[in-house]
Amino acid sequence: MIAATEHLLVAPVLLPLGTAALMLMLGEGRRRTKAAINTASTALGLALAIWLLLRVQAGGPAAFGVYLPGNWPVPFGIVLVADPLAAFMAVLAGAVGLAALLYALARWQHAGVYFHVLFQLQLMGLYGAFLTGDLFNLFVFFEVLLAASYGLLLHGGGIARVRAGLHYIAINLFASLLFLIGVALLYGVTGTLNMADIADKLSLVADRDRGLLHAGAAILAIAFLAKAALWPLNFWLPPAYGAASAPAAAVFAILTKVGVYAVLRLWTLCFPADAGSSAGFGGTVLIWGGLATLAFGAIGMLASQQLNRLAGFSVIASSGTLVAAIGFDAPALSSGALFYLASSTLAGCALYLLVELLERARQVPEGPEDWDDGNYALPAFLDAEPPRGINLDDNEEELIGRAIPAALAFLGVAFTLCAMVIAGLPPFSGFVSKLAMLGALLELRGAAAWTLFALLIVSGLFAAISLMRVGMRHFWTTQDRPAPRLRVAETLPIAALLGAALLMVGQAETVLGYTRATADSLHEPQRYIDAVRGAITVPHPSVRGGTP
Known part of the structure; x- marks a missing residue:
């Protein structure tokens, strides 16, 4: 990156940090001001991520942006790296974050005092985790995003959120402990925490220390895979994500992808x-663990009766697909998996936003004032008699020719x-994405490849059946139900997320x-190793001929 713009690499991390600090200084009030600041900062963060990508x-296959915040030579200081994968994930995080925030502006921002602050800290942790080039700072950014997610999960209060939040916090604290133990073991063996430097020094590890190296890597992998919701470490995800508020759950759709990343x-x-002897270490575990997770998620979707739990199991199934694809160590399969990562994240985020709107549409408000306060009566139509005539409603009036309300039409099309x-x-x-992965699996062959091939098809069938069943419940049993009322701020982000998924199809070859x-x-x-280790520090002004 050229000198005039190289500092922008750290901007996606510093921007949400500075925004959060500014909003803290504004106190507990001024919510409209905070909403405007949060929206502007989130949009700017997405623009910076797109610029990085x-x-x-434009730089070609060998393009890497490397930034040394402390101007210490590698591997002694902090390093940020913008490579194709990091930029790809940063754009995805920014898009999901902006959509969730726009949705929250309709009502959920009012459910807690520090929503906007926590939201910006969540984005800071996401951007930092994707851009960092060393394990210690990866741990730091992991903890930042997790601490913010604890607050966002409990946002709005309620017994269900507290119960699910305690489980969520417990499993993530345990995973963080494993993270530290794994990092300590790797540091003890290699003497460095810089990822590129670790990779460069692995060939120099003595045979007597190879077991300790593998143990540290395995412990670190368990921490990542627990966060990625790998079976059997994913029992916490459906209740936790299902209990969270809609915008928080939408952001959480990408949190599991941080572990996968x-x-x-x-x-x-x-x-x-x-x-050498460490080639492909743990690949078999990744493949079969991912396959078990994919099967578990598919069966969970088929068994789910509630839409929010179904969405949680769909996130689990997507994580299992990605982890299994990683284990094959095949570039063609990884390419399709990255396309699938973006597609499933956008769809998962949109589904979590739709959950609340669909559940709200199933409830009958007691009065006009309840639409604004969010208080809804229990649906009185659940025990209603079915229509007695063909194409007639309960009043024997013809159904043919009636216009579908715009709000209901939007929900139907979006779902x-x-x-x-x-x-x-x-x-x-x-x-x-699945077609790309299936084509790559045909080239790989083998029992594991054929198993993933079959599971990709079967999981899609299970997902279609379960989502069709939910759709019938929400859209085919609408007698005596008033048309739902939706706000533009609630529908726009859903439309944007699905529009992005459609754009991926139109630009499939480019993507x-x-x-x-x-x-x-x-x-x-x-x-990656050459780009990071070749990063050059900026000379002192006196060395450049300037004023010291």
Whole structure:
């Protein structure tokens, strides 16, 4: 990156940090001001992430942006790295964050005093986790995003959120402990925490220390996979995400992908095919653990009777698909998996936002004032008699020719698109990604490849069946139910997320071209190592001939 703009690499991390500090100084009031600041900052963060992606893409396969915040040479100081994968994930985080925030502005921002502050800290942790180049700061950013997620999960209060929040906090604190133990073991063996430096020094590890190296890597992987909701460490996810408020759950849709990202980054960097006795370490565990998680998520979707739990199991199934794909260590499969990562995250975020609107549409308000306060009566139509005539309602009036209310039409179309993307039905982005992965699996063959091939198809079928059942419950039993009332701030982000998924189909070749280049760079880790270790510090002004 050129000197005039190289400092922008750290901007996605500093921007939400500064925004959160500013909003804290504003006190507990001024919510409209905070909402405006939060929206502007989140939009600017997304713009910066897109700029990073475009700069990396324009630079070709070997393009890496490396920034040394403390101006210490590698590996002694903090380093931020914008490579194709990091930029890709940063854009995804910014898009999900902006959509969730716009949705929250309709009502959920009023449920807690520090919502906007926690939201910005969540974005800071996400951006930092994707851009950092060393394990210690990865741990720091993990804890920042997790601490913010604790507050966002409890946002709005209620017994269900507190109960689910305690389980969520407990499992993540345990995973953080494992994270520290794994980092300590790796540091003891390699003497460094810089990811590129660790990968460069693995070949120098003595045979007597190889077991300790593998133990540290395994413990670290357990911490990441617990956060990625790998079976059997994912019991906490459906109740926790289901109890969270809609905008918080939408942001959480990408939190599990942080664990997947960490596994993908470190496994391809440290255990490539040319790593000697450590080559592909743990790959079999990733494959079969991912397959078990995918099967568990698919069965969970089929068994779920509540839409919020179904959404949680769909997140689990997507994590299982990605982890299994990583374990095969195949660039073509990784390319399709990255396309699937973006598609499933956008659809999962949209589904969590739709959950609240669909449940609200099933309830009958007692009066006009209840629409504003969010208080709804229990649905009185559940025990109603079915229509007695064909194409007639309970009053024997013809149903044919009646106009569908705009709000109900929007919910129906949005839910249908979301369901088709999640199920992987053509011609949407979920189908494109699964087709790319299926084609790569045909080249790999083997029992594990055929198992993933079958599970991708079966899980899509299970998802279609379960989502169709939910759709019938919400849209085919609407007698005596008034048309739902939706706000623009609630519908716009859902439409934008699904629009992005549709845009991925229209630009499928371009997106797949980017994911192929990203997968190639991941499976050739020497590019990353050379870029980071070749980062040059800025000379002191006196050395450059300036004033000291």
